[in-house]
Amino acid sequence: MSHTPTGLPFDDIRALLPQMPQASDTCVDIVRARDQELVKPAGALGRMEEIVEWLAAWQGRSQPAVLRPMVAVFAANHGVAAQGVSAYPQAVTRQMLETFAAGGAAINQICATYDIGLKVFDLALDIPTGDITQEAALDEKAAAATFAFGMEAIAGGADLLCLGEMGIANTTIAAAIYHALYGGEARDWVGRGTGVDDAGLNRKAAAVEKAVALHKAHLRDPLEVMRRVGGREICALAGAIMAARMERIPVVLDGYVVTAAAAILHALDPSSIDHCIAGHLSSEGAHGEVLSRLGKKPLLDLGMRLGEGSGAALAVGLIKAAVACHNDMATFEQAKVASKPN
Ligand SMILES: Cc1cc2ncn([C@H]3O[C@H](COP(=O)(O)O)[C@@H](O)[C@H]3O)c2cc1C
Numbered sequence: 215m216s217h218t219p220t221g222l223p224f225d226d227i228r229a230l231l232p233q234m235p236q237a238s239d240t241c242v243d244i245v246r247a248r249d250q251e252l253v254k255p256a257g258a259l260g261r262m263e264e265i266v267e268w269l270a271a272w273q274g275r276s277q278p279a280v281l282r283p284m285v286a287v288f289a290a291n292h293g294v295a296a297q298g299v300s301a302y303p304q305a306v307t308r309q310m311l312e313t314f315a316a317g318g319a320a321i322n323q324i325c326a327t328y329d330i331g332l333k334v335f336d337l338a339l340d341i342p343t344g345d346i347t348q349e350a351a352l353d354e355k356a357a358a359a360t361f362a363f364g365m366e367a368i369a370g371g372a373d374l375l376c377l378g379e380m381g382i383a384n385t386t387i388a389a390a391i392y393h394a395l396y397g398g399e400a401r402d403w404v405g406r407g408t409g410v411d412d413a414g415l416n417r418k419a420a421a422v423e424k425a426v427a428l429h430k431a432h433l434r435d436p437l438e439v440m441r442r443v444g445g446r447e448i449c450a451l452a453g454a455i456m457a458a459r460m461e462r463i464p465v466v467l468d469g470y471v472v473t474a475a476a477a478i479l480h481a482l483d484p485s486s487i488d489h490c491i492a493g494h495l496s497s498e499g500a501h502g503e504v505l506s507r508l509g510k511k512p513l514l515d516l517g518m519r520l521g522e523g524s525g526a527a528l529a530v531g532l533i534k535a536a537v538a539c540h541n542d543m544a545t546f547e548q549a550k551v552a553s554k555p556n
C-alpha cells in the first residue's frame with residue numbers, strides 16, 4: 215500500500231499490517247506427521263484435522279491447546295436506530311448487558327456448556343454514534359481510540375478468541391459496510407435482523423442506500439468505511455482481531471455483524487484475517503456471500519441469527535474435540551492396530 219505517514223490516528227492502524235506474524239509451517243508439518251500416526255484411516259477426521267492445523271499454524275505450537283478460550287462481546291448503540299431499522303428499541307442493548315451480567319442470555323449458557331470465559335465491554339452505550347444517513351458514525355480520533363480499546367480488551371487472556379457483539383440496529387450498520395466495500399444494491403445486503411417486517415426491511419435498505427450515497431466520496435479507504443458507516447463495536451472488533459493476530463491467538467468469527475469487522479481488515483490486507491475461522495453461517499441472508507468473498511467456509515450452519523458471539527462459541531465445542539483427538543488419541547503403534555491397509 216502506498217501511504218505517506220502523516221501522524222493521523224489511522225496511520226497507527228495501518229502501521230500494524232507489515233508487522234503481522236505469519237503462520238508457522240513447521241508446526242503444521244509436525245501436526246500432519248502426527249495425524250498420519252493416529253489410529254484412524256488417513257484423513258478420516260476431515261475438517262477436524264484442518265482445524266488442528268489452523269490452530270497450530272497460528273498459535274505457533276506443534277501441539278495446539280484450547281485451555282483458555284474466551285468470548286469477547288462488544289456492545290454499542292447506533293444513531294441509525296432512529297430510522298426504524300430494528301424490530302426492537304435501542305434500550306434493549308443495555309438491558310441485554312444486564313442480562314449477560316445476570317447469566318440469563320444464550321451466550322451465557324453456551325459458554326457454561328463448553329467452559330468458555332465471557333467478557334462484555336460497554337462502548338459508551340449512553341452516547342449512540344452519529345446516524346450514518348446524516349453524518350459519519352464517528353470521527354477518526356474516536357474510531358482509532360475504539361480500535362485501540364478493542365486491542366487492549368483481549369490482551370493476555372486467552373488461547374482462542376471468539377468474538378461477539380450486542381447493539382440494536384447493528385445489522386443495518388453491517389449491511390452498510392458490505393454495500394460500501396462490495397457495491398451491488400443496498401437491498402442485496404439487508405436482512406431481517408431481529409425480525410423486521412416488510413416495511414422495516416424497506417426502511418433498512420433505504421437507510422443503507424442513503425448512508426453509502428452520502429459518504430461515497432470517502433469510501434475507497436476501508437478505515438473510512440469503518441468510521442463513517444460503522445460503529446463502536448465494529449471498530450473494537452477490528453482492533454481485537456488485529457491484537458489477536460499480533461499475540462498469535464486464533465480467532466473464531468461469529469455471524470453477520472462480527473464478520474463486517476473482519477471484512478474491513480480484509481479490505482485493508484486480505485492476509486490480515488488468515489488467523490480467523492468462521493464459526494457459523496448466520497441466517498441473515500447475505501452472510502454466505504460475504505464469507506465466500508473472505509474465503510471462509512463456516513463450521514456450523516444451524517439457521518441461527520442471534521449475534522452475541524453465539525455461533526462462534528458453539529464452534530468451540532468442535533474445536534476442543536478436534537484438539538483432544540489430535541493430542542490424546544493413540545497411535546497405531548500404541549494401540550497395536552495394523553497400520554497398513556491390505
Ligand atoms: C433480546 C435480544 C437479544 C439479542 N442478542 C443479540 N441480538 C442481536 O440483535 C441486534 C441486531 O439486530 P437489529 O439490527 O435488527 O437490531 C444486535 O444487538 C445483535 O447482537 C439481540 C437482539 C434482541 C432483541
Ligand SMILES: O=C(O)c1cccnc1
Nearest residue numbers: 469470471496519520521
Ligand atoms: O448474524 C448476526 O450477527 C446477527 C443476525 C441477526 C441479529 N443480530 C446478529
